[in-house]
Amino acid sequence: MEMKDTLKKLRENHHLTQDQLAERVMVTRQAVSRWENGETQPGTETLKLLSKEFDVSINTLLGSPRQLICQCCGMPLNEDILISRESDGSYNEDYCKWCFTDGEFAYQSKESLVEYLVGHMPNPEHLEEEERRIQFDSFLSQLKHWK
Structure with missing residues (x-):
């Protein structure tokens, strides 16, 4: 779904x-109309306000153009309910x-996460514990948080 459709919905x-929406995010009604017609898109700060107003991620507002992946454990973040929040709720x-x-x-x-994964993730290939540790460590090392 495109951003214009997501926002209108x-x-x-x-x-x-x-x-009413314009007032809540401090823009004109015309700006909201242009967003919903696909003529323009909100700026970064307005996207943050819209995200908070509707309690959805910015990725969702933009029509989910990116496949989000947790940069700590690698889990796909394909629903907003899975995405983390800052202390301010954003x-x-x-x-x-x-x-x-x-x-x-x-x-x-990273070692504490590897320890958790070894103890809790399925092992359908029946790999030895040390081999699993090496695989998890190798995968996690590619993620932004552990680089």
């Missing part, structure tokens, strides 16, 4: 007129809610 689902699209919550990381080291 969210506005209507929240029973807001263009005027979305942090870099991490899942299990790795980062309220401005705090759950895993203080």
Whole structure:
């Protein structure tokens, strides 16, 4: 879905007129109309306000153009409910809610995450524990958080 359609659907689902939405995010009704017609898109700061107003990620507002992946554990973030939040309640699209919550990381080291994964992830290939540790470490090392 395109951003213009997403924004209009969210506005209507929240029973807001263009005027009401404009007032809440401090723009003109004409600006909201141009967004919904696909003529323009909101700037970064307005996207943050819209994200907070509708309680959706910016990626969702933009029509989900990117496949988000937790940069700590590698989990796909294909639903907003999986995305972490900062202490102010805003979305942090870099991490899942299990790795980062309220401005705090759950895993203080890559080794602690590897330890958790070895103990909790399925092992359908029946690999030895050390081989699994090596695979998890290799995968995690490619993620932004552990580089």
